[in-house]
Amino acid sequence: MKKPQVRLEDYASWVKAMNIPLTARRADLLRRYLDELWEWNLKFNLVGVSSYRRVLEELLLDSLVPAPYLSPRGDILDVGSGAGFPAIPLAVCRPDLHMNLVEPSARKAAFLRHCARTLGLDTVRVQEARIEDLPPAPAHGGYHVVTARAVAPLEKIIGWCAPHLHPDGRMFCFQGDRPDRVITRSRQAMSDAGLRIRERGAHHLPGDRPRRRLLSLSRLPEDFIQQKGSGAAGR
Template structure:
């Protein structure tokens, strides 16, 4: 995927990073991740999106749009990380964030370990496990996922991983009113943020879900 380093692609990424308030110095590492993903995608079906330009908006910038919400939180578990989204772009953009990429599929977990090694991501590790069975209770300040699971399902799978007072940072498209109404007892939406993703003409929201105050 040499076109990952095509000047037009780099320019598009640079413009997107600037729009998100991120430094252009992140671009080479992000493009190296994209190139690695492209190579592995030829053998393993890691993502249905094959076009590098589409990957910039739909994978990189979409993941990075939530960067302001993970700064200063310390530790994050990316549940069902798949190809490493949003965990790897966030680990690149926020070096102080400790990211655990939780993925049960063996092929995807192998790709994630290779990506962490190749990119030199000292602040990322891979847990080859289902979120539900990951034996790290209370280990994280936040959990997140780009998967299509409902808010209730994400909490059922990963709430045990949260420290007391920890948060679910759920990436959604349109505001999921039915999912919000179906939150399990003891949880509430603390904040709803509409995200502007450069190059993406679709609704994106980040929901911050936390425990009900006693």
């Protein structure tokens, strides 16, 4: 990444408009997180984005969009956490939530643990594993929120994450401006997992960045799933 020429304070109006709970202390923690990412990325190439501005706008700010909508109950599962987006920014802005990060890369998992220690994020737990290899949650257990950003195609994310979602939980998936084709390809996966799309929230990042979408998925009502199963059996 090139030497930073922008500051988080430059985006105060955008943060306010998005209702993101960013205090001065939390902004300082996010700056420290970006500093750590800067240093580690010089050695290990944790992210492919080449400039500090793009990291701040496209990765960090985008990661903060769900922060106002997360329920204060239960744990959050972040799948394929990579260099920490969206999990670390969300953990900073929502310290009331417990974040469980799953990342298969040993190097990236080490970076995530380092950030949790350095920033004092006691609510962050890092597991070096593939989400596909983790056992599914009990029937009435699971995470109240599951997040996934730039991990895999949506249909794969659904297949991997649905077994870990609480019956009353929500899954947040970060997408580009035109998710219709992605959603169409994922219809069967959603049906198999008993999920539906609740919202297709659109937001603009600062500057000339393309519009982004935050898909919110939830489980279908149990009686609907049972009726669907009965109908299929009767055909």
